[in-house]
Amino acid sequence: MSSTDQSPTSNFIRNIIIDDIQAQKYKRPIMTRFPPEPNGYLHIGHAKSICLNFGLAAEFGGVCNLRFDDTNPSKEEIEYVESIQEDVRWLGFDWESRLYYASDYFNRLYDHAVQLIQKGKAYVCSLSADDIRQYRGTLTEPGKDSPYRNRLVEENLDLFARMRNGDFPDGTHVLRAKIDMAAPNLVMRDPTIYRIRHASHHRTGDTWCIYPMYDFTHCLSDAIEGITHSICTLEFENNRSLYDWVLDELEVACHPQQIEFARLNLTYAVLSKRKMIELVEKKYVSGWNDPRMPSISGIRRRGYPPEAIRNFCERIGVARRDSTVDMALLEHCVRENLNDRAPRVMAVLNPIRVVIDNYPEGQVEWLEAPYHPENPQMGSRNLPFSKTLFIEADDFMEDPPKKFYRLAPGREVRLRYAFFIKCAYVVKDEITGKILELHCTYDPETRGGGAPDGRKVKATLHWVSADHAIGAEVRLYNHLFTRPDPDSAKDGTDFKEFINPDSLIPLTDCRLEPALADAASGSHYQFERLGYFCVDTVDSRQTAPVFNRTVTLKDEWAKIRNK
């Protein structure tokens, strides 16, 4: 019943792994890792990486580690390590006992740094940060050697030990790899590999006051864990030379292969950590888990199922070219999944009162309605039908255009699983002209929705019984931005200028069929003819339900109407 995952299409990383396995490059199963820095929440772009790393490992009988790249105590927090684990688990992946932290390797990393010094391949540089930048040169001019570049090994060893001992304040010294100040690749111009930071680390506390840099830590962590394929995004391509240099200089058990792929971009969204933080901090959204955010916690709360995300990640492919995936594909994956599993139910979002003039006052009859017409196994519930109902305001037009075939004066339509009704007349407010209620007649012969005489109606409407419906708030979500590329206005307009004023439309006067009274937190439903909705996990209460619109149904009428 659940949507089957797409059969994997070829991609260059999978091909590399297949070749490596065929060539018997490794005497053991392949091993990958997902290495987030715990300095923020995960988003859909991370999901691509997670699915890739865990997915490839599973596909080829290997394993994938979860490793926190926690080498910068001033930016990282325990809150993030917890949310990241929750998100990865929610996506459906299991690192079993392989939860690692780069900080677990601080001792070994320190030893490796000492080895580099002993080999004459690293030195303590006492230039200021500013001077280091000056000495680095530019894209077109070579850098020049630091005056500290030729310090003796013994002096370097002593200084580095004292750095570790806390003898120096922040910023006074760094440890640098001695490579080549004239290298055309800036990364190789004697990169800093250790800096002094008198800061408390979320795991090691105050044990250390020097912390290794990414380029030194990451490759060694990969080697320590025995990673075979170290998959990262394109912006690390320049760093690969350094990744390889460190592992070549040091005695390590293995030398993983770094492979870069293009990060995910999505239309109508912004996926950079910096911009997402700005949206949260400046209150453009309610938080990291605002259903409009592309964060994992946001899309979870929005109601996107993990299976849909995984399917999406498989479908977008993996390549090396910069690309922007159409949000419509993500939404398609969500609909495809929810179409199979979501029970159908009726909810009127913008109610308009309908009085059935020929229906007996006070009478109620209960009509059986399946939860999923294509899947009878999902069962059914009974709907109360009575003299006063609500239908959707959009389903009635007093003066309908050509292609509109819902309710209008004199016209007959079907109420789903109930009766045919015909609109007799409209009652309006004498002053404002606003429609107050519709008066209709029903045909008792059409009970259940079928006409014994075989006559047809052009439309079937959803409805609820006024006396039995329960009130609810429904939050309609739309794209957070009005433009597919909020990030890259050619005139440099700030992305926040493109925030969609209609990205959240809260409706507080919605009426739900009574079966929804005990909808579980987070559960998914299709509100017939409207879209997929879920019970909000944060604000919904038994006495005051709140539903989020996950995604609309495809809407042919909306297309016609907009022409």
Next chain:
RNA sequence: UGGGGCGUCGUCAAGCGGUAAGACACAGGAUUUUGGUUCCUGCACUCGGAGGUUCGAAUCCUCCCGCCCCAGCCA
């Protein structure tokens, strides 16, 4: 005017010298008690451009054009 990457349908993306998969989107049509679903059909004589090699090129070579990344003691 340093180095490293990348350019195949509107958007993703296979293809790796033998004559352009697939998906989304879009446009028609059928079925339908959701203008939903499902089902058909259409949608790149052409692969950034120009030359060249070859019986044969998106795939190899040359030149050109465009876009992305790198000057954190961030990752």
